[in-house]
Amino acid sequence: MRHLRVALIGWGAISRRVVALLSERMRRDIVIVAVAVRDIEAPRDGLPEGALLITRPEELGNIDCDIVIEAAGRCSIESWGTVALTEGCDFVISSTSAFRDDALRDRLTALAEERDCQIIVPPGAIGGIDALAAAAVLPLDSVEHLIVKPPAAWRGTPAEASIDLDAIDKVTTFFSGSARQAADLFPQNANVAAISAMAGVGFERTRVTMVADPYATRNGHRIVASGAFGKLDVTIENEPLATNPKSSELTALSLIRLLENRVSPLVR
Incomplete structure (x- = not known):
């Protein structure tokens, strides 16, 4: 069985829904290994079992991770994306409005090419x-x-x-x-x-x-x-x-589809 090790950036509504859906679907082949938060001391419900709480992008370097999913707002894109791509992790962005900044998009794209990984833009809340x-x-x-x-x-x-x-x-x-x-x-x-x-x-x-x-x-x-x-x-x-x-329910569902396709022998 293929396994996918995932780091989530942010513990807001989208991340919580993604974790809940993975649990409901009993996806043991998709493991949340880390969750990035602003305040590590704040009380939180529903965190995935065994996930490491981190607060700084540099901590990604200490985590065995395949893919990093941003769901924390566009202010997090550059710092977390830079480290994730540098570490060779694919980087999924939910706050796609950050890429209205052409220079930021070009910097991260060049880094992804250099490190042989990908920036992934899921369809989010829209179809077609x-x-x-x-x-x-x-x-x-x-x-x-x-x-x-x-x-x-x-x-x-x-x-x-x-x-x-x-x-x-x-x-x-x-x-x-x-x-x-x-x-x-x-x-x-x-x-x-x-x-x-x-x-x-x-x-x-x-x-x-x-x-x-x-x-x-x-x-x-x-x-x-x-x-x-x-x-x-x-x-x-x-x-x-x-x-x-x-936010729409479909935003979280599109992330579930993305993750499940990464471990499935049939991509749809």
């Missing part, structure tokens, strides 16, 4: 990314990404400066711009926009619209692309994570 990336082999004319969420999912973001999230009674658009602008302004909510941008026509040409819908109960995405391949139109409505309405 495999088709969009395949379509981009030929010229793409346009990619548009619509994000629709309940008002509660936009709390703590710049949306609060544009609209009264407590008072809106109709579908309200509060942002329209490039994927780079979306990633700059909405780091938690626009990771998906970064994913579609990197799969398709890039951060400048990908157009993003953000909407608060008081009648929505799920986090919705619609990606529309056209080009030499034809036309793509993908719509998905995700259940939000119970512990974090800004």
Whole structure:
């Protein structure tokens, strides 16, 4: 049996859900060997048995690890990614909005090439990314990404400066711009926009619209692309994570799929 040794960066809603799902699915071939946290003394529930708590990227050098998964916010990408790749570990990023910084993306990509490992961008909360990336082999004319969420999912973001999230009674658009602008302004909510941008026509040409819908109960995405391949139109409505309405259940599920494919003889 193949075994995969995993380090998690961050112990927030996504990491906790991933660990819970691995336990439910009895995946003994996928072992969480370390969890990176800010405060090692803080009480935590649900930590994987035997996992080492670490606080500094340099500690990855003391851990036998195959793959490092970031789920701690884009401020953690450069420091943890640099060490993970230097140690020869593949590096999975959840906070993909960090890659709106072209220089950071280029530095980490060069390091991954030098150390013969990979930076992996999972599809996260959206569908059709495999088709969009395949379509981009030929010229793409346009990619548009619509994000629709309940008002509660936009709390703590710049949306609060544009609209009264407590008072809106109709579908309200509060942002329209490039994927780079979306990633700059909405780091938690626009990771998906970064994913579609990197799969398709890039951060400048990908157009993003953000909407608060008081009648929505799920986090919705619609990606529309056209080009030499034809036309793509993908719509998905995700259940939000119970512990974090800004994130979708599918974000954690996509990480489970990624990990299980790494140990499976059949990749799907």
